[in-house]
Amino acid sequence: MVAPSTPAAVSVRAARPADVPAIAELSARFAAEDLLLSRTPAQIAGRVGEFLAAVNEVRLMGCVGLSRRRRGLLLYNLCVAPDAQGQGIGALLVDHAGRVGAALGCRLLVAVSKHSGHWFVQQGFTELTARQMPAGWAHAFPPGRGSRLYVRPVTQPGFAEQSIYQNRTESRNL
Numbered sequence: 355m356v357a358p359s360t361p362a363a364v365s366v367r368a369a370r371p372a373d374v375p376a377i378a379e380l381s382a383r384f385a386a387e388d389l390l391l392s393r394t395p396a397q398i399a400g401r402v403g404e405f406l407a408a409v410n411e412v413r414l415m416g417c418v419g420l421s422r423r424r425r426g427l428l429l430y431n432l433c434v435a436p437d438a439q440g441q442g443i444g445a446l447l448v449d450h451a452g453r454v455g456a457a458l459g460c461r462l463l464v465a466v467s468k469h470s471g472h473w474f475v476q477q478g479f480t481e482l483t484a485r486q487m488p489a490g491w492a493h494a495f496p497p498g499r500g501s502r503l504y505v506r507p508v509t510q511p512g513f514a515e516q517s518i519y520q521n522r523t524e525s526r527n528l
């Protein structure tokens with residue numbers, strides 16, 4: 355699917371083994387800036403089945419890894435090529451992550467971020483403080499590195515008004 359605000363030629367699909375070098379190269383530059391955890395090509399290859407790739411006819415424009423943790427879907431290694439940022443590709447990847455999460459029966463998208471929290475809030479995520487974190491999350495979603503946790507229902511982009519912390523059923527079932 356192609357979002358209206360993204361370049362028409364950009365689409366999102368499941369990543370393939372052939373995408374590993376491009377994912378690794380794209381990710382490495384952000385890891386060097388401490389924006390992503392450092393992952394080797396071999397580590398990415400071992401989990402390539404978890405990745406979505408945003409591509410045009412020529413190259414990989416962005417990617418995100420999706421890891422299911424009970425009823426939550428953890429987004430990791432989300433990045434967009436510097437010359438392609440600001441065109442809605444990151445939002446398109448999150449949108450597709452939501453579709454994957456819904457198909458898997460997940461309730462929440464979960465993101466761990468040190469420097470891009472504001473962007474996740476723009477995408478409908480809410481920051482989860484340590485105090486608000488349900489029991490068991492620290493193990494399931496270790497923030498580390500001074501990062502913070504952000505959550506969003508898989509199917510409700512307008513999550514800002516609705517607090518997960520007040521919804522104990524949601525928290526217990528994750």
Ligand SMILES: CC(C)(COP(=O)(O)OP(=O)(O)OC[C@H]1O[C@@H](n2cnc3c(N)ncnc32)[C@H](O)[C@@H]1OP(=O)(O)O)[C@@H](O)C(=O)NCCC(=O)NCCS
Pocket residue numbers: 384389390431432433434435438439440441442443444445446465466467468469470471472473476
């Ligand atoms: C965060 C990232 C994935 C966003 O991708 P993108 O394709 O540029 O995002 P979109 O085009 O969908 O959204 C662009 C909007 O987000 C804003 N934005 C981009 N990066 C931002 C950031 N780090 N913090 C706050 N806002 C940001 C832009 O200003 C733009 O806002 P506008 O539409 O009001 O002008 C991309 O900037 C990136 O790859 N960053 C480096 C890696 C990273 O930090 N990943 C997240 C790790 S958890």
